[in-house]
Amino acid sequence: xxxxxxxxxxxxxxxxxxxxxxxxxxxxxxxxxxxxxxxxxxxxxxxxxxxxxxxxxxxxxxxxxxxxxxxxxxxxxxxxxxxxxxxxxxxxxxxxxxxxxxxxxxxxxxxxxxxxxxxxxxxxxxxxxxxxxxxxxxxxxxxxxxxxxxxxxxxxxxxxxxxxxxxxxxxxxxxxxxxxxxxxxxxxxxxxxxxxxxxxxxxxxxxxxxxxxxxxxxxxxxxxxxxxxxxxxxxxxxxxxxxxxxxxxxxxxx
Amino acid sequence: xxxxxxxxxxxxxxxxxxxxxxxxxxxxxxxxxxxxxxxxxxxxxxxxxxxxxxxxxxxxxxxxxxxxxxxxxxxxxxxxxxxxxxxxxxxxxxxxxxxxxxxxxxxxxxxxxxxxxxxxxxxxxxxxxxxxxxxxxxxxxxxxxxxxxxxxxxxxxxxxxxxxxxxxxxxxxxxxxxxxxxxxxxxxxxxxxxxxxxxxxxxxxxxxxxxxxxxxxxxxxxxxxxxxxxxxxxxxxxxxxxxxxxxxxxxxxxxxxxxxxxxxxxxxxxxxxxxxxxxxxxxxxxxxxxxxxxxxxxxxxxxxxxxxxxxxxxxxxxxxxxxxxxxxxx
Amino acid sequence: xxxxxxxxxxxxxxxxxxxxxxxxxxxxxxxxxxxxxxxxxxxxxxxxxxxxxxxxxxxxxxxxxxxxxxxxxxxxxxxxxxxxxxxxxxxxxxxxxxxxxxxxxxxxxxxxxxxxxxxxxxxxxxxxxxxxxxxxxxxxxxxxxxxxxxxxxxxxxxxxxxxxxxxxxxxxxxxxxxxxxxxxxxxxxxxxxxxxxxxxxxxxxxxxxxxxxxxxxxxxxxxxxxxxxxxxxxxxxxxxxxxxxxxx
Numbered sequence: 028x029x030x031x032x033x034x035x036x037x038x039x040x041x042x043x044x045x046x047x048x049x050x051x052x053x054x055x056x057x058x059x060x061x062x063x064x065x066x067x068x069x070x071x072x073x074x075x076x077x078x079x080x081x082x083x084x085x086x087x088x089x090x091x092x093x094x095x096x097x098x099x100x101x102x103x104x105x106x107x108x109x110x111x112x113x114x115x116x117x118x119x120x121x122x123x124x125x126x127x128x129x130x131x132x133x134x135x136x137x138x139x140x141x142x143x144x145x146x147x148x149x150x151x152x153x154x155x156x157x158x159x160x161x162x163x164x165x166x167x168x169x170x171x172x173x174x175x176x177x178x179x180x181x182x183x184x185x186x187x188x189x190x191x192x193x194x195x196x197x198x199x200x201x202x203x204x205x206x207x208x209x210x211x212x213x214x215x216x217x218x219x220x221x222x223x224x225x226x227x228x229x230x231x232x233x234x235x236x237x238x239x240x241x242x243x244x245x246x247x248x249x250x251x252x253x254x255x256x257x258x259x260x261x262x263x264x265x266x267x268x269x270x271x272x273x274x275x276x277x278x279x280x281x
Numbered sequence: 282x283x284x285x286x287x288x289x290x291x292x293x294x295x296x297x298x299x300x301x302x303x304x305x306x307x308x309x310x311x312x313x314x315x316x317x318x319x320x321x322x323x324x325x326x327x328x329x330x331x332x333x334x335x336x337x338x339x340x341x342x343x344x345x346x347x348x349x350x351x352x353x354x355x356x357x358x359x360x361x362x363x364x365x366x367x368x369x370x371x372x373x374x375x376x377x378x379x380x381x382x383x384x385x386x387x388x389x390x391x392x393x394x395x396x397x398x399x400x401x402x403x404x405x406x407x408x409x410x411x412x413x414x415x416x417x418x419x420x421x422x423x424x425x426x427x428x429x430x431x432x433x434x435x436x437x438x439x440x441x442x443x444x445x446x447x448x449x450x451x452x453x454x455x456x457x458x459x460x461x462x463x464x465x466x467x468x469x470x471x472x473x474x475x476x477x478x479x480x481x482x483x484x485x486x487x488x489x490x491x492x493x494x495x496x497x498x499x500x501x502x503x504x505x506x507x508x509x510x511x512x513x514x515x516x517x518x519x520x521x522x523x524x525x526x527x528x529x530x531x532x533x534x535x536x537x538x539x540x541x542x543x544x545x546x547x548x549x550x551x552x553x554x555x556x557x558x559x560x561x562x563x564x565x566x567x568x569x570x571x572x573x574x575x576x577x578x579x580x581x582x583x584x585x586x587x588x589x590x591x592x593x594x595x596x597x598x599x600x601x602x603x604x605x606x607x608x609x610x611x
Numbered sequence: 612x613x614x615x616x617x618x619x620x621x622x623x624x625x626x627x628x629x630x631x632x633x634x635x636x637x638x639x640x641x642x643x644x645x646x647x648x649x650x651x652x653x654x655x656x657x658x659x660x661x662x663x664x665x666x667x668x669x670x671x672x673x674x675x676x677x678x679x680x681x682x683x684x685x686x687x688x689x690x691x692x693x694x695x696x697x698x699x700x701x702x703x704x705x706x707x708x709x710x711x712x713x714x715x716x717x718x719x720x721x722x723x724x725x726x727x728x729x730x731x732x733x734x735x736x737x738x739x740x741x742x743x744x745x746x747x748x749x750x751x752x753x754x755x756x757x758x759x760x761x762x763x764x765x766x767x768x769x770x771x772x773x774x775x776x777x778x779x780x781x782x783x784x785x786x787x788x789x790x791x792x793x794x795x796x797x798x799x800x801x802x803x804x805x806x807x808x809x810x811x812x813x814x815x816x817x818x819x820x821x822x823x824x825x826x827x828x829x830x831x832x833x834x835x836x837x838x839x840x841x842x843x844x845x846x847x848x849x850x851x852x853x854x855x856x857x858x859x
Contacts, residue, residue, distance in 0.1 A: 232322075
């Protein structure tokens with residue numbers, strides 16, 4: 028949760044990763060994050076392999092590491108919590124740099140840090156190489172109910188409009204000297220939010236009318252549709268094989 | 282509160298994933314039944330509104346800012362099913378398209394940020410409405426209080442998930458205490474914004490407020506604001522009451538629970554080994570007998586409260602509304 | 612595309628809050644004609660537009676498109692034939708990309724695959740917007756959005772187009788592009804507008820509507836030349852136009 032979400036993370040480049048069908052990328056990222064999540068933390072080598080694979084993917088997608096690092100700020104609060112754990116955790120302790128820290132705690136920190144970073148980076152890779160309409164289509168191809176992808180599509184479509192509206196209201200209020208610093212001063216913001224809700228709802232009704240006017244009867248029509256060929260899936264599967272192998276090995280060996 | 286991948290263990294991720302999927306599926310079906318062909322555009326726009334509202338800073342103190350969660354607000358405005366559905370979609374899209382929140386963490390993120398606040402928040406709203414006047418002012422106060430406590434429920438939910446799926450040796454009691462204390466405060470902002478926002482909508486389009494649909498024009502016109510002092514006091518009393526039950530239980534429980542613990546083998550050394558990966562009390566979440574007993578007590582009561590709230594919310598939402606009631610119907 | 616006549620006969624409509632928006636509206640649009648509907652805010656023009664394709668249903672009166680009278684049974688067919696272009700293009704561009712938006716209508720009519728793709732291409736090129744197919748609506752300029760929303764409607768191959776304030780929010784160049792586009796469309800058109808010069812340029816015939824009724828029906832040049840009549844209904848020619856307006 029935080030400000031600044033509405034800016035889509037897509038980075039326009041010409042790379043194999045960008046050209047891959049969305050459903051393949053979605054499935055690949057999903058397999059990757061699941062593998063990362065279930066890997067026991069003691070198998071440090073496994074995480075090194077994951078990181079390596081991810082770096083190769085990022086390079087192939089022509090994404091700059093600084094870009095990814097910047098986007099990773101979203102996990103900062105949890106990284107902070109992770110950093111705190113060795114000091115507040117219980118259990119056997121050891122001394123590091125002259126400070127008492129919990130051994131379990133250190134492992135736990137590592138666990139959270141490694142998985143959060145890898146997971147978030149994989150998500151960033153996905154969103155940086157796949158445009159939003161394609162992500163939604165990819166989800167539909169992977170059998171996510173069309174109702175859900177349609178609602179998500181509408182949400183994304185109208186998000187910026189509403190954000191701009193709220194922004195304009197805020198600007199108008201600021202122009203009249205409103206600079207809230209304390210909780211009890213938030214009334215105007217909330218009132219503006221209420222007005223924005225009403226306007227949004229009314230727009231929703233107009234959109235519904237526009238849909239009816241073009242023949243909508245309650246079921247979203249299929250409007251697009253190339254599907255990924257079997258070859259692409261095969262190649263993707265081969266690329267993911269090491270990931271799965273690593274995860275399984277780590278689980279079994281630890 | 283968008284937890285990243287691996288924050289809780291795999292078992293918890295899967296279990297909460299199943300619960301969330303079930304709840305969202307139910308919400309989807311019910312919302313469709315109520316709205317039919319209007320469902321997609323209205324849910325989409327409402328989701329966009331919630332997302333946008335979550336982005337904006339509101340002042341907390343001395344220039345620091347906070348953000349809205351919005352589950353209870355969505356439930357009061359749109360009804361519990363649409364509310365849950367809409368916020369769930371926001372959370373899912375944030376994970377997949379804005380890379381905020383782990384994809385494997387969606388189970389507990391959706392549960393904590395959408396399902397619990399929307400259904401639980403709606404139940405709380407109904408309870409508060411019973412004791413507050415049936416007027417616009419009453420609806421506003423009920424929304425504010427419900428939103429406040431819903432944030433608390435959300436924090437408690439997370440703590441219970443920590444009990445089952447913690448990946449770090451921080452005790453459940455520590456997490457529970459910290460989370461509830463912090464969210465007790467955060468919830469105040471959530472409550473005030475939610476209440477005021479509903480008040481603004483009631484002023485121009487009262488027909489758009491699901492939670493006020495039992496009020497006729499005269500009652501709607503009664504906008505005597507429940508005074509903020511009353512609101513704060515009522516909220517504090519509720520929160521303290523909640524905390525009180527839990528601590529009371531915790532104080533009384535150990536004897537009885539210790540006996541049970543001894544009988545079922547939690548206390549013996551084999552019991553300790555049995556506590557390793559796989560048992561419901563992952564050995565990271567509890568240390569020592571007393572903590573186990575206290576943890577069990579707290580988790581039990583908190584869990585009961587959450588299930589009660591969410592369950593009641595679902596029950597209220599699913600049964601047909603009674604039009605003849607003076608006080609709030611479903 | 613065929614051209615049909617539109618006949619509206621004694622239409623009455625009251626909103627749920629008690630406001631009577633249509634108080635016996637009768638008008639006819641001849642096949643292939645371009646007719647302007649002028650009038651002040653609150654006259655009921657938009658309400659009337661929403662009746663023509665059945666989004667609102669009248670309390671009394673009838674609407675006939677060609678031989679077909681609007682009823683509960685033929686709403687889908689009516690909506691295929693009547694293309695309503697909304698005042699705010701953002702209300703009509705609701706899909707993730709322009710191409711999908713244009714495809715939405717014909718897909719609802721049952722088109723798919725190559726046939727659907729062709730229909731989309733045709734509609735986009737008719738408004739000179741072929742390059743917008745993969746674009747996200749939010750990133751388009753006002754003029755592009757207007758053309759895209761028109762394409763979404765044209766893709767249905769309508770027999771009648773109803774425009775609600777087509778030039779609203781457009782800069783002069785955008786407005787010019789729109790007018791030129793509308794001139795090329797060989798379909799019966801009902802143009803609701805405040806933009807009197809636009810009416811003058813596009814529509815040989817004009818009606819003035821006020822307080823739910825049609826109060827004037829005549830050639831655009833005559834109607835716009837009568838400044839007293841215009842003033843009576845809160846209308847006025849822009850500064851610089853002489854008191855005698857002349858047609859295209």
